[in-house]
Amino acid sequence: MAFRGFLYLLFLMPMMLPAPPDRSQSRSMTVTTRGIVATSVTLASQAGAQILARGGSAADAAIAANATLGVVEPMMNGIGGDLFAIVRLAADKAPQGLNASGWAPKTLSIEALQKAGHAAMPATGIQTVTVPGCVAGWAALHSRYGRLPWKVLFAPAIYYAEHGFPVTEVVHDEWESGNAKLSSNRYAKQVFLPVPAKGQVFRNPDLAKSLRLIAEQGAKAFYRGPIGEAILATSRELGGTMAAADLAEFEPEWVEPISVTYRGWRVFEIPPNSQGIAALSMLNLMETFDFGQGAFTSPEAFHRKIESQKLAYADLARYVADPRFAKVPVAGLLDKQYAAARARSIDPARARCTAAPGDPSLDPHGDTTYLTAVDSNGNLVSLIQSIFQNFGSGIAVPGYGFHLHNRGALFVLDPKHPNALAPRKRPFHTIIPGYMEKGNQRIAFGIMGGLNQAQAHAQFVSDIVDHGMNIQAALEAPRFSKQTFGGCDFKIEPRLPAATYQHLRALGHQYELTGDFSHEYMGCGQAILFDVSTGVKFGASDPRKDGAAIPEPDPYFAAPKK
Numbered sequence: 197m198a199f200r201g202f203l204y205l206l207f208l209m210p211m212m213l214p215a216p217p218d219r220s221q222s223r224s225m226t227v228t229t230r231g232i233v234a235t236s237v238t239l240a241s242q243a244g245a246q247i248l249a250r251g252g253s254a255a256d257a258a259i260a261a262n263a264t265l266g267v268v269e270p271m272m273n274g275i276g277g278d279l280f281a282i283v284r285l286a287a288d289k290a291p292q293g294l295n296a297s298g299w300a301p302k303t304l305s306i307e308a309l310q311k312a313g314h315a316a317m318p319a320t321g322i323q324t325v326t327v328p329g330c331v332a333g334w335a336a337l338h339s340r341y342g343r344l345p346w347k348v349l350f351a352p353a354i355y356y357a358e359h360g361f362p363v364t365e366v367v368h369d370e371w372e373s374g375n376a377k378l379s380s381n382r383y384a385k386q387v388f389l390p391v392p393a394k395g396q397v398f399r400n401p402d403l404a405k406s407l408r409l410i411a412e413q414g415a416k417a418f419y420r421g422p423i424g425e426a427i428l429a430t431s432r433e434l435g436g437t438m439a440a441a442d443l444a445e446f447e448p449e450w451v452e453p454i455s456v457t458y459r460g461w462r463v464f465e466i467p468p469n470s471q472g473i474a475a476l477s478m479l480n481l482m483e484t485f486d487f488g489q490g491a492f493t494s495p496e497a498f499h500r501k502i503e504s505q506k507l508a509y510a511d512l513a514r515y516v517a518d519p520r521f522a523k524v525p526v527a528g529l530l531d532k533q534y535a536a537a538r539a540r541s542i543d544p545a546r547a548r549c550t551a552a553p554g555d556p557s558l559d560p561h562g563d564t565t566y567l568t569a570v571d572s573n574g575n576l577v578s579l580i581q582s583i584f585q586n587f588g589s590g591i592a593v594p595g596y597g598f599h600l601h602n603r604g605a606l607f608v609l610d611p612k613h614p615n616a617l618a619p620r621k622r623p624f625h626t627i628i629p630g631y632m633e634k635g636n637q638r639i640a641f642g643i644m645g646g647l648n649q650a651q652a653h654a655q656f657v658s659d660i661v662d663h664g665m666n667i668q669a670a671l672e673a674p675r676f677s678k679q680t681f682g683g684c685d686f687k688i689e690p691r692l693p694a695a696t697y698q699h700l701r702a703l704g705h706q707y708e709l710t711g712d713f714s715h716e717y718m719g720c721g722q723a724i725l726f727d728v729s730t731g732v733k734f735g736a737s738d739p740r741k742d743g744a745a746i747p748e749p750d751p752y753f754a755a756p757k758k
Contacts, residue, residue, distance in 0.1 A: 221669040226735035231748035233257050234722035234735045235567040236272075236644075239361055240264040241737075241746035243352035244569055247344065248748035255283065255341035256349055257569040258577040259334045263353035265565050265581075266598065267403060268361050270388065271374050272644075273565040275406060275418065276593070277583035277601040278326075279333035280466050282453055282631045283341060284638060286574035286728070291631050293466050296333025296448035297603070298326045299620045301437040306609050306617050308437070317607050317617065320377070320590045322436035324602035326623060327446045328418075330581055335415040336448045341575070350411035357404035357597070360397040364742035366715060368394045374586040384592035384599065403597030419443045426593050427600065434591065442620075453631070456530055458483055459661050461634040465653070469518040472628040473529055474650035477508035479657060480535030481542075492663040492673065493692050495699035496544070501658065502686060502705065503542040505651045505678055512650070513681045515614060518622040522614035547704035549684040564627050564649075566642035568724045570733050572748065576726060578629035578640035632657060636728040639667060643738070645719025648677040652719055667723040668736035675718045676707070687717040715740035 226232055231254065233244030244261030252260070258281070266274035279296040309323060318324055338346055363371070372391045378384045392398045409417040417423055424443045431438035453464040456476045463479060465472025481504035487497040515524055528534055542548070564582035582601065583589075589602035606624045607617035615624045630641045630653045639660070643652035652675055659670035674689035684706045688697075691712065700707060710717045720741035725734040735745025 221666075221672050222739050223668060225666060225668045226745040226747055228733055228747040229572070229731050230733070230750065231257065231569065231571040232724050232733050232735035232745050233261050233567070233569045234724055234737045234743065234745035235261050235265060236565055236720050236722070236738075236741040236743040237265060237268045237364060237367065238742065238744045238746065239268050239356065240567070241744050244567070245746040245748050246352065247349060248569075248571055250348070251343060252349070252571070253341055253343040254569040254571040254575040254577040255337045256344045257571065258567060258579045259337060259342075260349045260352055261567050261569065262334070262565075262579060262581050263350050263407060264356060265567065267353050267357045267400060268364075269367055269565055270400070270599070271367075271370050271587045272583065273581045274583055274598045275330050275410070276328045276588060276598045277581060278329040278603055278625070278627065279579065279581040280470060280625070280627055280629050281333065281337060281577060281579040282464060282466065282629045282640070283337070284576040284631060284633075284640065285341075291453055291464055293451040293453040294333060294336055294448055295451050295466060295470070296329035296336065297469065297622050297625050298329040298446055299442070299622050300326050300604055300607070300617060301439060301442045302619045303437040303439065304617065305619060306611055309609060309617070314609065317605055317609055319605050320585070320602050322431055322434040322589065322591060324604040325431070325436060325438065325589050325591065325600045326604045327438070327442055328601060329446065329448055331410060331415045331418040332446060332448045336450070337577075346414060347411045350407050354404050354407045354411065357400045357407060360399040362395050363392045363398050365394050366742045368392065370586060377587050377590040381590055381592055383594040384587070384590070387592060387597060388587075400597045402595055406596045406598060419446065423593070423596055426596050430591060430593050430600070454526060454530065456480055458657055461632050461657070461661055463657055464631040465628055467519070467526060468516045468524045469622045470625040470628050471512055471516060471647070471650045472630070472653075473516060473526060474508045474512040475628065475630070475653035477511060477529055477535065478504050478651060478654040480530065480532060481507055481539045482654065482658060484536055484539040487658070487662045492659065493696050495696045495703075498676065498696065498700060499544070499547070499703055499705070500542060501655065502676060502678070503548055504539070505654070506548055506682075507538050507541070508650070509647070509678070509681055516624055517614035521618055521621045524614065545703065547684045549704070550682070564644035564646075564719075566629070566644045566720070566722055568640040568642065568722050570640070570724045570726055574726050574728065574731065574733075576631070576638060576640040576724065578631050578642055580627045580629045580642050580644065582627045582644070628653065630656075638726045638728065639723060641667070641721060641723040643671075643719050643721035645677070645717070647679045648717065648719045651677060652721065656721065656723075666736075667725050667734060671721045671723055671736050671738045677717050679717070687714070689714060689718060713740045
């Protein structure tokens with residue numbers, strides 16, 4: 197009898213438990229009092245977390261994770277690209293910014309390209325290669341914020357390049373999409389083709405050699421040493437204009453982040469030449485509307501966000517360039533009254549299709565990686581790094597295992613435009629790290645993907661502030677993305693109610709549904725929240741890629757010292 201009563205209680209137990217809360221996110225946040233590293237490939241997150249466990253700072257972990265990503269996600273990033281970062285030390289009053297985007301060669305000019313038969317800036321090839329700023333950016337971060345010896349930070353990346361790593365699912369798909377570009381370069385074809393299958397172990401000993409040189413000789417190996425010499429030889433062979441001085445004289449720049457307030461939060465971005473100002477402009481426009489707490493699926497909210505994006509991006513296309521060469525009206529673009537006046541032009545009953553167009557000849561889909569790290573002391577790094585499009589310029593450096601980026605493709609050949617190509621000028625940049633804070637809450641975040649990034653940043657901020665989402669839910673929430681300037685067309689993910697799509701169509705929006713969790717159009721993000729009052733850190737990683745937010749191992753699990 198007692199046994200039957202026990203079985204009856206077991207039967208009733210599920211009914212007696214409280215109903216679970218609504219949960220739309222696919223995974224929980226990583227929660228710890230120690231450090232966290234979040235990247236788009238788990239091996240890179242793990243590499244950074246191990247550096248934290250060895251006593252490294254958040255900057256050390258970010259460098260190690262980024263170097264590893266260049267090995268395990270070679271179509272997206274690597275030493276042949278550029279880098280931006282925002283660093284928020286726990287003890288400082290404000291974040292610091294780093295612009296490690298490279299300049300055009302001194303002898304590359306509009307006239308030279310026009311004489312070579314180019315009516316517009318080419319999308320790939322040697323003329324799109326600007327000086328890669330990544331390694332110099334690493335050196336600047338380590339010099340100011342590093343704790344471990346420089347050489348230690350590259351051990352994980354060197355290991356995976358030499359011993360190999362199993363290729364992950366999304367990395368395989370993106371690798372395969374670069375097949376044509378890889379086939380057009382003899383050395384790239386030799387190293388990166390055939391495309392490894394999912395789970396196949398891939399090795400890149402030439403990249404291991406490059407990373408070992410950087411680990412042993414510092415950034416000078418890249419800008420004044422054997423790697424730089426190989427870059428210059430590649431440029432000469434292909435008719436490029438890169439000179440030794442272009443590499444040797446380049447230095448990254450520490451900058452003050454620009455910011456706006458959004459309903460009590462302060463949101464920070466890197467100033468021009470990056471597109472971060474568009475995220476802030478978009479937030480200023482969105483702040484003039486009341487979306488209603490929790491009304492995420494409201495078609496009215498989506499309409500106003502989409503229309504705000506169009507206005508912000510029209511300004512982006514017109515004004516943003518290298519401020520050392522062009523007068524960029526940053527203060528005016530971020531002015532609240534300017535935003536309010538612009539917002540009044542948004543028709544609540546009709547989509548706008550008349551924003552100024554951009555250059556339709558350039559594929560806007562960027563290939564980038566974003567990562568963020570926090571150490572046990574609460575120091576945060578928000579870092580983004582890229583070789584721009586899939587496998588960059590299509591030019592791999594023989595003997596060294598990496599591609600040169602094609603960031604110069606974003607210059608224009610109109611001499612009157614602020615972003616006109618000029619010697620030693622930095623191009624307009626799509627990659628942006630983000631950071632936001634309010635009271636004791638500090639969030640480092642970023643979402644990659646070409647022109648998707650600024651609008652994705654604004655949507656992420658709104659999801660947290662307007663709709664009460666945690667950082668994991670905000671990364672996963674369905675997004676829209678418009679990767680052109682002007683027109684009523686955009687991409688949107690399919691996880692909204694049918695009535696929302698019907699209403700948007702009735703307003704004149706010409707949307708196209710993407711695949712679910714579409715990394716191709718919506719990019720991929722990572723985020724870390726540090727609660728200063730409790731010391732607890734929360735990590736989130738976008739399911740649109742192969743990554744994870746990995747906590748720093750607790751000392752209890754550390755290997756015993758020999």
